[in-house]
Amino acid sequence: MTVRIGVVTFPGSLDDRDAQRAVRIAGAEPVALWHGAHDLDGVDAVILPGGFSYGDYLRSGAIAALSPIMTEVKDAAAKGMPILGICNGFQMLVEAHLLPGGLIRNDHQHFVRRDQKLTVENADTAWTHEFTRGQEIVIPLKNAEGGYIASDETLDRIEGEGLVAFRYAGVNPNGSLRDIAGLTNPGGNVVGLMPHPEHATEPGFGPDTSAAMRSGVDGLPFFTSAIAAIARVAA
Template sequence: MTARIGVITFPGSLDDRDAQRAVQVAGGEAVALWHGSHDLQGVDAVILPGGFSYGDYLRAGAIAALAPIMAEVKDAAAKGMPVLGICNGFQMLVEAHLLPGGLIRNAHQQFIRRDQKLTVENNDTAWTSEFSRGQEIIIPLKNADGGFIASADTLERLEGEGQVAFRYQGVNPNGSLNDIAGITNEHGNVVGLMPHPEHAIEPGFGPDTATAMRSGTDGVPFFTSAIAAITHIAA
């Protein structure tokens, strides 16, 4: 079977086409979904892409979290569907209470764009199984509201139950507590992160590596992991 992965477009999304391209490069079928619809079109997984949904008015991701299609995303996630939130999509997931914590303005109060080193902390999720635990990867980062926050009790639970999926390495670019770059829910089907794996899928267009400029493809395993999870569920 070919995994069908939906990518939702919201007003202000700007990385939806990139996410669709990443799904295709990984071998899946990308399905364009619309924020105002209540139809997930029978997809096997969903991606909430990066951008500035509704201009980031109110709080980043807060208005998009109330979009009609998010009711279907919540129901599907509760039934185990893989859901990935990238940057603005991560912000939507926490605003929709599909992931704990919150995301606030970067500590230095400025937009940042850099090729960011990450450590894979949890490779037992629908979106990380193709990585090795402790693996170092380079994924592009671009955000203004990327500081992850949570209560002391929530942080303790995230750390104790292995729900930290990715951690910043070398530098903390936005002041996130515990250097957290991405987290997962307790079931491992919902993952959110601030860096953009869809921008590291093809040689010539990804981050710089020690091998060559723009050669990084560390984002591919996110999408092949999801396809493998979908195939396993179908089997």
């Protein structure tokens, strides 16, 4: 079967084409979706990409979370469709209440751009099952409003339920509480994270590694995991 993964473009999206390319490299068919549509075009999964939707007015992701297509995304998520939110897409997921908590301006008040070490905390989701729990990966990060916040009660709950998907390792780049870099929902089909796995899928264009400059492809398993999960359900 041909797995079709939709990538939604919002006004101000920046990394939608990069996400489409990552999907293609991983072996699936990328499908361009528009924020104003009420149709997911029969896709098997959806990616909400990074960028500055609606200029980050009000709060990052807050206006995009009310876009027409998000009604379809929420319905699809409730039925188990794999949904990935990257950076601005993660902000949309929390604003749409598909993931708990919120994201605020970095504690140092500056935009940050770096190759970021992450620890995989949950390797049982549609987007992470090709990793192993405790694995350290390197994924590019770029954000100004990436500080994850939640009440102590919510933080304790997501920790207890194993909903932390990734933590920052080595350095916390934005002041996120408990070093949280990404989350999953209880069903494991919705995942959001601030770093950009689509920028680490092709040799020559990813983070530096001990093997060679720009050779890091730690982002590729996000996409191949989803393809495998979809194929398994369809079999």
